[in-house]
Amino acid sequence: MLRYVLPVVLFSASTVATAAPVTVLTAARIHTMDPAQPRAQAMAYDAGGKILAVGGKQELLRRYPRARRLDVGAATVVPGLIDSHAHVFELGFNRIRADLTGARSKAEALQRLRDFAAHLQPGQWLLGYGWDQNDWLDPRFPNAEDLDTEFSDCPVWLQRIDGHAGWANSAAMSAVGRDLSGDWQPDGGRILRDDHGKPTGIFIDDAMALLEKARPPLDAAATERALTLGMQAAIAEGLTGVHDARVDMSVLRAYQRLADSKQLPLRITAFADGDDDVLELLCREGLYQHPSGRLKLRTVKLYADGALGSRGAAMLEDYSDDHGNRGLLRMSPDAMRTAIAKAKRCGVQVATHAIGDRGNRQVLDLYEQALGADARRGDPRWRIEHAQIIAAQDLPRLAAMHVIAAMQPTHATSDMPWAEQRIGPARINGAYAWRQLRDSGARLALGSDFPVESADPRLGLYATVTRADADGKPLGGWHPEEKLTAFEALRGFTLDAAYAGFAEGEVGSLAVGKSADFVVLEQDPLAVEPGQLRDLKLLGTYVDGATVWKPADPTSTK
Numbered sequence: 001m002l003r004y005v006l007p008v009v010l011f012s013a014s015t016v017a018t019a020a021p022v023t024v025l026t027a028a029r030i031h032t033m034d035p036a037q038p039r040a041q042a043m044a045y046d047a048g049g050k051i052l053a054v055g056g057k058q059e060l061l062r063r064y065p066r067a068r069r070l071d072v073g074a075a076t077v078v079p080g081l082i083d084s085h086a087h088v089f090e091l092g093f094n095r096i097r098a099d100l101t102g103a104r105s106k107a108e109a110l111q112r113l114r115d116f117a118a119h120l121q122p123g124q125w126l127l128g129y130g131w132d133q134n135d136w137l138d139p140r141f142p143n144a145e146d147l148d149t150e151f152s153d154c155p156v157w158l159q160r161i162d163g164h165a166g167w168a169n170s171a172a173m174s175a176v177g178r179d180l181s182g183d184w185q186p187d188g189g190r191i192l193r194d195d196h197g198k199p200t201g202i203f204i205d206d207a208m209a210l211l212e213k214a215r216p217p218l219d220a221a222a223t224e225r226a227l228t229l230g231m232q233a234a235i236a237e238g239l240t241g242v243h244d245a246r247v248d249m250s251v252l253r254a255y256q257r258l259a260d261s262k263q264l265p266l267r268i269t270a271f272a273d274g275d276d277d278v279l280e281l282l283c284r285e286g287l288y289q290h291p292s293g294r295l296k297l298r299t300v301k302l303y304a305d306g307a308l309g310s311r312g313a314a315m316l317e318d319y320s321d322d323h324g325n326r327g328l329l330r331m332s333p334d335a336m337r338t339a340i341a342k343a344k345r346c347g348v349q350v351a352t353h354a355i356g357d358r359g360n361r362q363v364l365d366l367y368e369q370a371l372g373a374d375a376r377r378g379d380p381r382w383r384i385e386h387a388q389i390i391a392a393q394d395l396p397r398l399a400a401m402h403v404i405a406a407m408q409p410t411h412a413t414s415d416m417p418w419a420e421q422r423i424g425p426a427r428i429n430g431a432y433a434w435r436q437l438r439d440s441g442a443r444l445a446l447g448s449d450f451p452v453e454s455a456d457p458r459l460g461l462y463a464t465v466t467r468a469d470a471d472g473k474p475l476g477g478w479h480p481e482e483k484l485t486a487f488e489a490l491r492g493f494t495l496d497a498a499y500a501g502f503a504e505g506e507v508g509s510l511a512v513g514k515s516a517d518f519v520v521l522e523q524d525p526l527a528v529e530p531g532q533l534r535d536l537k538l539l540g541t542y543v544d545g546a547t548v549w550k551p552a553d554p555t556s557t558k
Helices: 013-018 057-063 088-096 106-117 144-148 170-174 206-214 220-235 249-260 277-285 333-346 357-376 395-400 409-415 419-430 434-439 457-466 486-492 495-500 530-535
Strands: 022-031 039-046 051-055 068-071 076-079 081-086 126-131 156-160 165-168 189-193 199-205 239-247 267-273 295-303 349-354 383-386 404-407 444-446 518-521 538-543 546-549
Touching: 022 057, 039 057, 051 057, 081 444, 081 495, 088 126, 088 220, 088 239, 106 126, 106 144, 144 165, 144 170, 144 199, 156 170, 156 206, 165 170, 165 206, 170 199, 170 206, 189 206, 199 206, 220 239, 220 249, 220 546, 239 249, 239 295, 239 495, 239 538, 249 267, 249 277, 249 295, 267 277, 277 295, 277 333, 295 333, 333 349, 333 357, 349 357, 357 383, 357 395, 395 434, 404 434, 404 495, 409 457, 434 444, 444 486, 444 495, 457 486, 457 530, 486 495
Parallel strands: 022 068, 022 076, 081 239, 126 156, 239 267, 267 295, 295 349, 349 383, 383 404, 404 444
Antiparallel strands: 022 039, 039 051, 076 518, 156 165, 165 199, 189 199, 518 538, 538 546
């Protein structure tokens, strides 16, 4: 059930057809992120959205006397914000399933499920997302019995907030069609079981596929609807580009249909989901770009390990709060080596999910083996997604090998209440280590991992600069030595994110020849106090010079 509708004006062919040949944008300040001309007051772009000139207001108005004027007054313009790691389909899908995000107890989560289930048709699965036992007074994993008492006949399947664990009831487990008890485990995953070998209802990482395959699949129309809802939510937060970090064939085809009908309001850089059919497509047909320039596919997403919150991140030593557990590897070294070699052979960028220090070391080792001398030249631009906990001796290796760290600042501020308990005071020094990585020379592409976190990049800017929660706690920030400056944070969401997607020649800064992708903010993000970054007021999102989002209410504090 759709809970709200976002105000949005989608880009269409008619937008270009009726536009004046040239538009001159004027603003109190434009932060271009172009080192050759970092500040300006005006920008001219043509009907196709290509930037013609950047400079002073009077200079550009004289040069283009018949141009259409777009004066944003005292506002600040910055390049379009790019989320370097997110999940558009999942964001949209979450709009049509039960939302458990922020539930402070198991009881509250169950009440939300009861409210949502009242609108289901008989026989429908009850699907939900967003639960996090770490936010509950009792932080132990829930179990199937908690759900069975409320939903004995209706199958229930609920994804955890990080997408790396799921919670099922007995009806959903029965739908799997195989005996889930015993001591066997699926590759790359874990079924939690009680002392008698009976599944508890919690499935971690690749074990979740058992339930995902059992639930009824979405049809093509529903997939397109989920993507559309996700993209509308993204542009409403000021995003003009998203690196969609897990796209299977059904989602890729839906994106292509939307692109063909001019229904992509922002730029999507898609990642093939593992060593599967989309990677095979890339190897067979070559790197892909839609004629509109709004959809690209040249990257494969691999998976080293799981997540810290569900203790699936692969660690070199035991978890500090779970002795005997070192997490799990979702891909064996041999399987990952094979996939990496295939990607290299096909000219495909590799982006690998790695959270734990063991997961990150395995990725760096395999990258170094595969790239050889190329590792020192930087051309492949291979990436580590999250790069969350890295051993001290491995931190300098990213810069030396030109490996991009695609990191999500709000993960640190979400995890800080319990992260040190998980891995202890020594290992935490290499966790969420933005400053250490950047000072080592590594390039940081920033994002959110939405819907694990909010899609709002202003929260990412705030977290990067403050390392504090919404209330400004802890005072001075959590491990404040890892903070970045506001400029570094903005660069991570613009030019460095564009570089990570091989798009720095097209977007990421406002310079002649690039696309006029930009956002308008009431305040200057490089001048406000750090605590005000999360409250920047968004006045508009523009892609190729066209408005794709504006607030319905000009007085809105969005």
